[in-house]
Structure formats: structure tokens, C-alpha cells
Amino acid sequence: MKSYKIIIADDHKMFLDGLLSILKGKPEYTIILTANTGKNIAKYLDINNADEPVDLVITDVNMPDMNGIELNKHIKTYHKKVKTLVVSMLHDAQTIQTLTQDQVDGYVPKNAEKEELLKAIESILNGDKYFSQSIKDVYLKGMFSNEQNLMNSLSKREREVLKLIAQELTTQEIADELFLSKHTIESYRKNLISKLEVRNLAGLTKYAIKMGLVED
Amino acid sequence: MKSYKIIIADDHKMFLDGLLSILKGKPEYTIILTANTGKNIAKYLDINNADEPVDLVITDVNMPDMNGIELNKHIKTYHKKVKTLVVSMLHDAQTIQTLTQDQVDGYVPKNAEKEELLKAIESILNGDKYFSQSIKDVYLKGMFSNEQNLMNSLSKREREVLKLIAQELTTQEIADELFLSKHTIESYRKNLISKLEVRNLAGLTKYAIKMGLVED
DNA sequence: TTATGCCTCACGGAAAACGGGGTATACCAC
């Protein structure tokens, strides 16, 4: 009888225990490796996957060293036949979008029932994709949200200026930084305020933070 | 043989499974209830705790309806003999401080080894407190951080003005809102920029967000 | 080829922010 080879990456030990206890009772699945960072998984695959192909990697998003997003990208670049399932508590549209663009095979939130997790694993090993309803909801909501649309309507230069504004630089300093005229930066600021429908610098700053252009 | 009565609250099903599988092998612990929100736990205790006292409640912080902070407060107010242990991935100093002020008995991060979790449970049931080293680190770092000190150095009025500034109101609008002179608000803004060691509105806005004075 | 969008720069004027003072009352603690 064939048993699928599965690898799990999660830096939450207790969660790992939970996953293991769920999959322990299933002889059709063999956990061949667990790790608390993507780096070890990537290394393992680079060395061993050619000889002993892995069927599925289950991974968290937030991990030290190499997170789930990078791990997924690595796998889909260098080990295309290995399926990936993300299990995470994070639900921001940006992350989900990045993962789907990188050909992730599934995404299940950590608060899902174990039945759903098993269903996801089964589907993916069957060659299908599996995304929980809540993930699809977040994704769609994110894609059609004002913020995202507005963000996409900004040019690269505008984003750059916005970032520097939120970093507390004055117009003159931004101009120096980008080797542009002060007037140019003023134009960008104006356009940003107009495009993003905010009232002033405070609004721009909040927006930049929301979009993750600056920390805090 | 006495078996301690334990209740667990966590809205992450898989994590719950992990915890259960860890505690299943221990006959000295009996899980009498699990829930995905604090509300149910609080209700249960209000009704049954007098007849059948519970020894320990293990709870996550982030939960719908009633979170771990509120649950802990409820328990420590109305069921003082029930011990509480928080197990969460959240590590912000503010949360930890609130919990300790509310007499929580322990705090362990979710990425802890299960040995540490068992040690924490044992210590707490023994009447001791248990906080993981990483939690203590965050707490201390938070208490001695510039941000927290600066925040505490602000008066109520200053916080109020800061909040309105971050909400994109102009000086004049804030003055109208608080029935104060425009000059007064200008003074407050000046003092805030000086006290918080930022350069301009953008800095104030970022600070207000970091301190949770405004959403986003 | 026109059109569209982006990037760049500019002028002018009103409004607001910024920086550095100062005054005054009240309350609380030492």
C-alpha cells in the first residue's frame, strides 16, 4: 500500500503536536520530517527529493529564517511536483494573493476543524487545489477593497514618495533623497492626497502603514 | 487519586487537538470542557463552579465574543480560586501587563515545547506562577522601552489631542471639537512633537497608531 | 498617429504647521 510522504513546517510546537496527532491515525500518510523553519525543509528537498520524492509540504506562514511564502516559492521553483498546503492563522489578502501567484496548492486557517484539514490534504494529493471558504472570502474581499484598488492605482514613484513621507522626511529631504525638485515632490504629495482620498499627511501616513510600506 | 479539573479555551481547533493530545496521557489531569470562546467558559463557571470547582483554565488571548484577557478578568473577579494559564502567540508588552495586573497565574507562548507547558501547568496547580522566559523578556523590554515611558509621560489631554491629530483633523477642527483655542491645540502639538521625539505630523500619527490610539 | 499615463518641474496664494518664546491658574506633593 502506498503511503504519501509528508513534511510539516511550523514553529509552534504545540500546533505541530496537534497536526501529528491528527495524522498519526492515518496509515496512508507518513510524516518524514518536521521543522520549525522553512530553511531546513528547503535544504532537505534540495538534497533528497530527487531520490525519494516528497508528496506534500504542510507549512505555516510565519517562521524564522525562511517563512512559508519563501518556502512555497522555493518548492514551486525547484521541486514542482511537490504539493504545498499552507496552514496559518494569518488571513491578509496580500499574503494569500502572493501564495496563489506562486502556485500554492491550498490554504487552510488554523482554526479549521481537523476534518477540513484532512479533506484539504486529500484533495491536494488528488491533484486538486483546496482553499477554505474563509480564505476565499478574505481573498475576494481584499481584491475588491478600496484600499487595494487605490494602492494599485499608484505608480512606483508615488509609492516611493509615500513611503518616504511616512518615514517623517520633509519634502526637501525627499527631493534630495530622490534627486528631484522640491516642486515635484509637492506634486506627488498632492496627487497622493487626492488619489488616496485623505486629508493630509496624517492620512497619508496611516495609509502607508496600512499598506505595509513602513513598519509601525 | 485526585485528578485536576482543567478547562481549555482556544478557537484554533488544531491547536486544541495538540493540547488535548499532550494532556491525554496524563491521568492527573481531566479536561472537563473545551470551548472556542471565553464566553462559554465564563458561563459554565458561573453556573457550575460552586458545586464542582475547576482547578485551571487554559486560554488563548485572541478569541471571538470574549477574549482571554476578559475571561481571565472574569475568573479572577468571580472565581478567585480558579487558576488561569494563558497560551498565546501574542507577545505585546501591553497584553502581558494587563494580564499580570489581573492576576493571571501564567503565560506560555504557543511555540513553547510541550515539556514547558506541562511544567507551567504543574507549577500553577502547585500554587506558583509560571511565565516563560520569552514572556518575561518582552514584558521587561516593554516596561523599559522608550515608547511606553513616553506614553506614560503624556497627560490625558495630550493623548486626546494626539488621537484627534492622527484622525486627520486640523488644528482648528480639534480646537472646535474640544472647545479650546486654536493656540492651545498648537501648544499641545508642539509639546507632543517634542516629548515624543518625532519630527512632524507623520511621526505623531505613527506613534498614535503604535500606541493603539487610533485604528489602522 | 493620437491618446493616455507617468514623471518631471513650476507659479501663486491661502492655510496650516513649526519653532521659540511667554503668561496664568490650579492642584498636588514635598
Next chain:
DNA sequence: GTGGTATACCCCGTTTTCCGTGAGGCATAA
């Protein structure tokens, strides 16, 4: 009762933001 702090207010001068408008170059897509 002196010092510290929170509160509230004021003046002045400079800088920056905010807002409208316009315009040239440049790439690319219709």
C-alpha cells in the same frame, strides 16, 4: 510655600502644506 505638572492661552516669524493650474518629455498602447 516652593517646586513640579497639567491645563489653557497668546504672539511672532518662518517654513511647509495644501490646492489649483499648467506644461514639456517620454513611453506605450489603441
